[in-house]
Amino acid sequence: MKLLVTGGAGFIGSAVVRLAMSRGHGVINLDALTYAACLENVASVADDPRYAFEQADIRDRAALDRIFAAHKPDAVMHLAAESHVDRSIDGPGDFIETNITGTYNMLEAARAYWTTQGKPAGFRFHHISTDEVFGSLPADPAVKFTEDTPYDPRSPYSASKAASDHLVRAWAETYGLPVVLTNCSNNYGPFHFPEKLVPVIILNALAGKPLPIYGDGSNIRDWLFVEDHADALLLVLEKGALGCSYNIGGENERTNLELVRTLCAILDDLRPKAAGSYADQITFVTDRPGHDARYAIDPSRIRAELGWRPSVTVEEGLRRTVQWYLDNEAWWRPLQERHGVGQRLGTKA
Numbered sequence: 355m356k357l358l359v360t361g362g363a364g365f366i367g368s369a370v371v372r373l374a375m376s377r378g379h380g381v382i383n384l385d386a387l388t389y390a391a392c393l394e395n396v397a398s399v400a401d402d403p404r405y406a407f408e409q410a411d412i413r414d415r416a417a418l419d420r421i422f423a424a425h426k427p428d429a430v431m432h433l434a435a436e437s438h439v440d441r442s443i444d445g446p447g448d449f450i451e452t453n454i455t456g457t458y459n460m461l462e463a464a465r466a467y468w469t470t471q472g473k474p475a476g477f478r479f480h481h482i483s484t485d486e487v488f489g490s491l492p493a494d495p496a497v498k499f500t501e502d503t504p505y506d507p508r509s510p511y512s513a514s515k516a517a518s519d520h521l522v523r524a525w526a527e528t529y530g531l532p533v534v535l536t537n538c539s540n541n542y543g544p545f546h547f548p549e550k551l552v553p554v555i556i557l558n559a560l561a562g563k564p565l566p567i568y569g570d571g572s573n574i575r576d577w578l579f580v581e582d583h584a585d586a587l588l589l590v591l592e593k594g595a596l597g598c599s600y601n602i603g604g605e606n607e608r609t610n611l612e613l614v615r616t617l618c619a620i621l622d623d624l625r626p627k628a629a630g631s632y633a634d635q636i637t638f639v640t641d642r643p644g645h646d647a648r649y650a651i652d653p654s655r656i657r658a659e660l661g662w663r664p665s666v667t668v669e670e671g672l673r674r675t676v677q678w679y680l681d682n683e684a685w686w687r688p689l690q691e692r693h694g695v696g697q698r699l700g701t702k703a
């Protein structure tokens with residue numbers, strides 16, 4: 355298949371691009387190259403004749419029409435988004451424009467292209483979203499997000515993603531656009547931009563800096579290795595039921611404090627300090643406003659219908675991730691100079 359992947363220079367999008375190419379698909383990577391992008395993430399496939407890069411903004415409808423007409427993709431995997439919750443608290447405007455208006459433009463450009471192609475039944479618009487649209491869960495481990503959990507977004511980021519999900523469903527119902535949707539939990543892994551929790555902890559630890567934990571560290575997330583996620587996304591694209599959404603989780607719930615302690619233990623093993631443990635650098639800081647207490651995915655549908663389960667535990671995935679950061683300083687060092695990276699954001703509310 356020839357896939358149009360938006361946001362393919364970002365963290366998850368680039369994992370999708372690399373995996374799709376390794377499985378024989380062609381890829382058109384459409385990305386505006388915002389502060390969060392890094393073309394190094396796809397350097398391993400950039401010279402392949404089945405790969406093309408288009409620098410374009412999903413807010414620019416004319417550019418999208420030109421790209422659809424030029425490349426004639428068989429399917430769209432839409433990942434381009436503003437993705438950092440803390441930045442959405444300080445500046446929600448970009449999130450509204452890219453995540454909502456940008457998704458609207460993608461849907462309209464895809465619909466126009468699909469119509470001119472004679473509405474091929476095999477065409478897919480795969481919208482990649484987040485479990486944060488469902489809001490916050492109580493501590494009870496029996497309660498998890500299913501695909502039928504009512505939407506209850508609580509941050510500007512999750513509200514913008516929820517709006518985009520609604521648009522995608524509306525385009526399927528109203529215009530018959532063949533869509534599939536996925537809502538995943540927190541990803542981690544190689545090429546994770548160094549403003550997110552896992553890379554911040556690894557890189558601060560190595561630099562001898564405090565390891566910031568928001569609030570008391572009791573917030574629970576369901577950690578999903580990015581390469582497992584990319585695998586699930588390609589499976590849903592190829593085998594997912596038309597119009598259906600699938601929740602994708604890591605089956606690895608951990609509190610933020612547990613996660614950080616695990617990272618410290620891995621670092622103590624792989625790059626021991628002269629004295630003491632990296633855990634000595636843990637520092638509790640002011641909580642994020644409206645910080646959701648718990649996210650957890652009920653993976654029943656994707657497991658039962660598509661036979662998918664994550665391949666690694668969070669301990670295995672984190673060990674691979676830490677080793678990758680130890681081996682790839684040339685990738686992360688320059689990114690630390692980008693605007694806002696290394697600063698505490700999202701405390702304005």
Ligand SMILES: NC(=O)c1ccc[n+]([C@@H]2O[C@H](COP(=O)([O-])OP(=O)(O)OC[C@H]3O[C@@H](n4cnc5c(N)ncnc54)[C@H](O)[C@@H]3O)[C@@H](O)[C@H]2O)c1
Pocket residue numbers: 360361362363364365366367384385386387388389390391392410411412413432433434435436437438452456482483484485515537538539540541542547
């Ligand atoms: N990272 C997670 O844990 C997570 C969890 C659930 C869902 N998601 C969703 O997965 C998708 C990818 O997330 P990520 O973590 O890889 O994000 P990311 O911030 O690493 O990458 C986003 C990419 O989109 C591009 N982009 C942003 N605005 C654009 C625009 N207007 N036009 C074109 N390109 C634009 C950026 O340049 C960047 O390359 C997003 O839709 C996000 O909401 C992420």
